[in-house]
Amino acid sequence: MNLLQLYIAKSxxxxxxxxxxxxxxxxxxxxxxxxxxxxxxxxxPAEKIIVYLVSYIPEGTLLSILRTIPxxxxxxxxxxxxxxxxxxxxxxxxxxxxxxxxxxISASSMKGEDVAELRSLFATEYPSLxxxxxxxxxxxxxxxxxxxxxxxxxxxxxxxxxxxxYVPELATGAxxxxxxxxxxxxxxxxxxxxxxxxxxxxxPKPAPKTAPAAKPAAKETPAxxxxxxxxxxxxxxxxxxxxxxxxxxxxxxxxxSDEKVGHREPLPVPEATAAPAEPSAPAPAAAPIETEKPKTxxAPAPAAAxxxxxxxxxxxxxxxxxxxxxxxxxAIAGLFDDLNSMNIARITxxxxxxxxxxxxxxxxxxxxxxSKRKNVNVHREGRATYNKPGDNAIGYLGYTYWIDx
Numbered sequence: 001m002n003l004l005q006l007y008i009a010k011s012x013x014x015x016x017x018x019x020x021x022x023x024x025x026x027x028x029x030x031x032x033x034x035x036x037x038x039x040x041x042x043x044x045p046a047e048k049i050i051v052y053l054v055s056y057i058p059e060g061t062l063l064s065i066l067r068t069i070p071x072x073x074x075x076x077x078x079x080x081x082x083x084x085x086x087x088x089x090x091x092x093x094x095x096x097x098x099x100x101x102x103x104x105i106s107a108s109s110m111k112g113e114d115v116a117e118l119r120s121l122f123a124t125e126y127p128s129l130x131x132x133x134x135x136x137x138x139x140x141x142x143x144x145x146x147x148x149x150x151x152x153x154x155x156x157x158x159x160x161x162x163x164x165x166y167v168p169e170l171a172t173g174a175x176x177x178x179x180x181x182x183x184x185x186x187x188x189x190x191x192x193x194x195x196x197x198x199x200x201x202x203x204p205k206p207a208p209k210t211a212p213a214a215k216p217a218a219k220e221t222p223a224x225x226x227x228x229x230x231x232x233x234x235x236x237x238x239x240x241x242x243x244x245x246x247x248x249x250x251x252x253x254x255x256x257s258d259e260k261v262g263h264r265e266p267l268p269v270p271e272a273t274a275a276p277a278e279p280s281a282p283a284p285a286a287a288p289i290e291t292e293k294p295k296t297x298x299a300p301a302p303a304a305a306x307x308x309x310x311x312x313x314x315x316x317x318x319x320x321x322x323x324x325x326x327x328x329x330x331a332i333a334g335l336f337d338d339l340n341s342m343n344i345a346r347i348t349x350x351x352x353x354x355x356x357x358x359x360x361x362x363x364x365x366x367x368x369x370x371s372k373r374k375n376v377n378v379h380r381e382g383r384a385t386y387n388k389p390g391d392n393a394i395g396y397l398g399y400t401y402w403i404d405x
Contacts, residue, residue: 055175
């Protein structure tokens with residue numbers, strides 16, 4: 001029988017290993033700081049986003065969930081799942097584990113019961129394959145590629161989870177970043193990553209899960225102008241450093257201005273999601289947080305078409321939406337308050353149809369619809385509002401991850 005392994009680390013003013021489950025020395029020494037991989041992604045450092053990184057070692061697959069920490073570029077938390085080459089695990093089983101870890105790492109901090117749930121999850125034993133997969137290892141000195149899932153990409157995240165998340169054609173560089181196509185709208189070159197790079201390599205897309213099992217077909221990456229890159233290219237040289245020590249046991253997360261150190265207040269209502277329930281330890285008793293839910297602004301009067309067009313232009317031109325700026329647009333007066341109070345029904349039923357032409361806001365509506373469908377407790381951690389009092393700016397990408405983790 002086989003066990004998945006988990007390594008959680010923080011890259012913030014240096015690299016620090018936080019906790020691991022089922023660690024082995026041969027795998028642990030290959031898990032290190034991958035902050036330079038994030039140079040391949042054009043994102044706003046003020047926001048929290050989630051990307052996935054797949055790389056390979058002879059013993060199996062390293063699948064890392066990277067959650068950025070505002071506000072310094074490249075700072076992040078990394079939860080790396082190791083899938084042994086000899087493990088018989090289905091794509092659905094692996095995706096369930098990935099989604100569960102993603103939900104935990106998306107939170108601003110973790111407490112004892114979160115660690116206990118992960119420990120139970122990684123105590124699951126899986127059968128062995130008759131013959132272990134033959135793994136072609138990634139080249140740590142190579143380059144990172146970017147692949148997309150979701151949206152119009154025609155690929156689901158689960159498509160990358162088949163065969164123990166091993167796709168031989170993706171083993172040509174240092175690793176491959178899996179990016180949500182709907183949540184990364186910008187495609188202009190990332191100035192941080194402007195270095196001389198040889199011609200891009202072809203990166204295949206796994207066959208959809210509805211198709212018969214087959215070797216993924218290779219697809220060409222568009223050539224880039226000299227000295228610049230797009231998200232769909234192989235971008236950077238990897239400088240992956242090794243870490244020898246893995247700290248076992250309880251971990252406390254700390255980060256940027258949005259992070260908390262130590263204890264969090266317990267959830268007022270148990271969170272329910274579409275993922276199968278996992279064992280959990282009872283939450284420690286603590287006094288509830290006294291918060292006041294802001295009053296939702298009255299429904300705005302119907303606005304002229306031009307007003308809606310101006311509002312859509314503002315939402316699509318900015319990744320972070322400011323309350324004062326939004327209130328200047330009559331068509332979206334009150335929208336910030338509905339977002340901040342996480343009024344899911346209002347977001348989907350009123351603002352969704354009104355702002356259907358906004359690409360950025362459509363991502364929020366999709367996340368709100370997913371939150372409603374999964375019955376996500378958006379007020380977990382005693383959080384009455386999305387922002388802390390006095391904070392009048394909302395980054396829409398981080399917002400989508402909170403309401404639909």
